[in-house]
Each structure stands twice: as structure tokens, then as C-alpha cells.
Amino acid sequence: QVQLVESGGGLVQAGGSLRLSCAASGNIFSVNAMGWYRQAPGKERELVAAIHKGGSTHYDDSVKGRFTISSNNARNAIYLQMNSLKPEDTAMYYCAAGGAIVVFTPDYWGQGTQVTVSS
Numbered sequence: 800q801v802q803l804v805e806s807g808g809g810l811v812q813a814g815g816s817l818r819l820s821c822a823a824s825g826n827i828f829s830v831n832a833m834g835w836y837r838q839a840p841g842k843e844r845e846l847v848a849a850i851h852k853g854g855s856t857h858y859d860d861s862v863k864g865r866f867t868i869s870s871n872n873a874r875n876a877i878y879l880q881m882n883s884l885k886p887e888d889t890a891m892y893y894c895a896a897g898g899a900i901v902v903f904t905p906d907y908w909g910q911g912t913q914v915t916v917s918s
Contacts, residue, residue: 808912821894
């Protein structure tokens with residue numbers, strides 16, 4: 800019902816930057832918040848950042864000050880600007896969208912884009 804397509808992942812050296820994009824299509828009216836999750840080998844999937852359609856944002860402590868989530872409502876897209884990347888940021892990054900108003904609970908997922916940070 801809602802389709803999410805990520806792009807922008809790749810290989811970068813520690814200290815470098817990447818910008819991830821996620822385009823949403825389908826029943827956009829059901830979406831109240833979108834965000835980025837990541838999953839590294841041996842770890843559970845974790846929320847990196849989220850943004851509500853009203854503009855409020857949330858960041859995991861591990862990325863505060865380095866990552867910035869933003870949105871373009873006219874284009875039904877969100878972005879994740881990642882600066883000062885560390886090897887610990889290496890993971891598969893997933894775009895997610897949900898209809899919950901108070902707490903971000905993903906209902907839809909993208910296919911993922913790989914981010915690899917070398918040292």
C-alpha cells in the first residue's frame with residue numbers, strides 16, 4: 800500500500816559523509832511519521848532517526864550531532880545526512896513509515912541500502 804525506495808548508500812572512509820534518500824509512494828495519507836533504522840551484523844535493528852509530518856525529530860544518542868534527518872513533503876521524501884562517519888556506523892540502513900501518531904511504529908519498510916565505513 801505504501802512503497803519506500805532508498806538510495807545513497809555506499810563505501811566511505813571514516814570521517815566522510817553520505818546522504819541517504821527515501822522516496823515514498825502509494826497511500827501516503829496513511830503515513831504520519833517516517834524514519835531510518837539500521838542493522839549491523841550480530842545486532843538487532845535499531846532506530847537511528849525519525850521525523851513526524853509536523854516536523855519534530857528524534858535521534859539515537861549514538862548519532863546526535865553527526866546525523867540530520869529532513870523531509871520534503873511535496874516530494875514525499877526523507878533524507879539522512881550522515882557526517883563524521885565512523886566504522887561503527889556500518890550497517891544496512893532501512894527507510895520506514897508508520898501511521899501511529901504518538902509513537903513511531905513502522906508499518907512499511909524499504910529494501911535497505913548498505914553503508915560501509917572503512918578506517
